[in-house]
Amino acid sequence: MRHLTRAYGDVGVLVEIVCQDDPSEPYLSDFSIPIHAMGAPTGAYGYSRQLLAWLRQNVTRFDGVVINGIWTYHGLAAAIAAKGRVPYLVLTHGMLDPWFKRHYPLKHLKKYFYWPVQYWILRHAETVMFTSTLERDLAPQSFWPNHWKSFVVPYGTGDTPPNSKAQSDALYSKLPLLHGRPYVLFLSRIHEKKGCDLLIEAFARVAPVHPDVDLVIAGPDQVGLQSKLQRLAADLGIERRVHWPGLLTGDAKWGALRGCDAFILPSHQENFGVVVAEALACGRPVLISNQVNIWPDIEQEGVGLVAPDTLAGTEDLLSGWLALGDGKRSAMIARTTEVFRKRYSMRSGAVAIKGLFEQLNRK
Numbered sequence: 001m002r003h004l005t006r007a008y009g010d011v012g013v014l015v016e017i018v019c020q021d022d023p024s025e026p027y028l029s030d031f032s033i034p035i036h037a038m039g040a041p042t043g044a045y046g047y048s049r050q051l052l053a054w055l056r057q058n059v060t061r062f063d064g065v066v067i068n069g070i071w072t073y074h075g076l077a078a079a080i081a082a083k084g085r086v087p088y089l090v091l092t093h094g095m096l097d098p099w100f101k102r103h104y105p106l107k108h109l110k111k112y113f114y115w116p117v118q119y120w121i122l123r124h125a126e127t128v129m130f131t132s133t134l135e136r137d138l139a140p141q142s143f144w145p146n147h148w149k150s151f152v153v154p155y156g157t158g159d160t161p162p163n164s165k166a167q168s169d170a171l172y173s174k175l176p177l178l179h180g181r182p183y184v185l186f187l188s189r190i191h192e193k194k195g196c197d198l199l200i201e202a203f204a205r206v207a208p209v210h211p212d213v214d215l216v217i218a219g220p221d222q223v224g225l226q227s228k229l230q231r232l233a234a235d236l237g238i239e240r241r242v243h244w245p246g247l248l249t250g251d252a253k254w255g256a257l258r259g260c261d262a263f264i265l266p267s268h269q270e271n272f273g274v275v276v277a278e279a280l281a282c283g284r285p286v287l288i289s290n291q292v293n294i295w296p297d298i299e300q301e302g303v304g305l306v307a308p309d310t311l312a313g314t315e316d317l318l319s320g321w322l323a324l325g326d327g328k329r330s331a332m333i334a335r336t337t338e339v340f341r342k343r344y345s346m347r348s349g350a351v352a353i354k355g356l357f358e359q360l361n362r363k
Contacts, residue, residue, distance in 0.1 A: 001068070003158035005033050007350035016062075018055065020048055020074055045114075046072040055081035062086060064357040067125075070095045070118055071111065079121045087126040087360040089353070091153070094131070094271020096139035099291070103269075108142075115143050122148045126360055129353070131155035131272045134293040153352045156277035156344030160254060167255035174245045174252055175216070183214040184287070184318065185260035187248065187275050188267075190221045190229070195266035195289065195309055200229055202266075202314035204236035210322050213241075218256060220247045257282040262304075262321050266314040267292055277344035280336045285329070287317040301339045303332055 001017065008015045009032070016034040023037040038051045051074060059065060059081045065088040067075045075090065082088040101108045111118075122128050128148045130136035132155075140146040161167075172179045184203075188194050196217065203215045215238075217229070226244060233239045248256050257263065263279035263286045270292040279286050286304035288295055290313075298304045305320050307313035324332075342348075 002031065003346045004350065005031065006158055007346040008354070009033070010347055011350050011354055013350065013354050018051065020046055020051060041073065046074060048073060048077070052077040052081065060085055063361055064088060066091060066353065067121070069093050070121070071114060075121050076117060079124060083124055087357065089127045089129055089356060090122060090125045091129045092139065094135060094293070096142045097135065097269060097271055098138055098141040099269035101142050112143065119143070119145060125149070127151045127356055129153045132293040132297070134296060135271055151356065154343065154345070154348035155272055156340070156346055156349065157274050157281065158346050160278065160281045163258055164251070167251045168259055169255070170251035171248070171255035171259060175243050178214060178216065178243055181214050182212060182261045183216050183243070184321070185256055185263050186215070186217045186219070186265065187253070187256060187263065188219050188265060190217065190219050190226050191223055192225065193268050195268055195314065196225065196229055197232065198266050198309070198311050198314040199264065200232050200236065200242065201311055202318055203242070204238050205315050206318045206322060207238050207241060213261065213322065214243060215241060216243045216245065216256060216260070218245050218248045254282065257284060260284055262287050264317060265289070265292060266309055266317065268309045277340060280340040280344060283333060283336050285321070285332045285336060287321055289313060297343055301335060301343070303336050303339050
């Protein structure tokens, strides 16, 4: 939201955010736009009387409303307040991907009880926005009925900070043993959905052939998986070549992205993968599974490699990249930042959403 609101400002759109957060949360203090925090919601669905009251009172001050995310009360409140008064759009953020239907059938069944309400919101939206063509095409497979007006909106991230020595210094202060060694970078949550176990096993297969290359697995361990993965790396004899810096932020994060040979994300499901866009913005090729929904773009633009989300597929990503000649690598690297600006700059998303509202308000 921080990146998107900056982009809105760059294209002349005035934005305010209403959210269900505690007003005292420090992360709300440094936004450059008004934030209306309604306080913590009630229950799993997030009911909030204050939210609906604020929206009913204020919604006509705006030319339109963007509802970010689905399945909780904020969307219903915004739709009720906006319907018949101002147009509203819904940005689903991958929450209709059928992967969840296949892998969490009980949760999917529970959501069917919410679907009549959620479908009403989507059905009456002026547009339901998706961040890739693949996400748009997969969404109707999750629930029925499933008719709404769809639009693929450019999405990604903001501009990266300029390259600086402070960035690499911050990384190597956390990982001094990495200094001077080429590495492939995984930067995301350490979670089973991200294919981290496949990455460890695949790296163990290619490591003997490429003794000078290391692997960095960076990100928060929210489910206690890291210790199991570290044991797996030890069992496979590669523990000295796999580095675990934890969550990287600020200069250390940008140093890791700019310093890597390539970025890798062998996820089993990924609606978009903002960090993929960040890697491209830093001039680094990306190695991703064909379950990251922007994989057709990456393959078409020639800025990375794509393979199935299997052990063999992940091994193909690593071995394929490491076997590329210098000429092919350089050609791939040369296209990365241009592709980022064309497809994944948040400014493009802001322009597209602004254009949608301008069309709606001309009707």
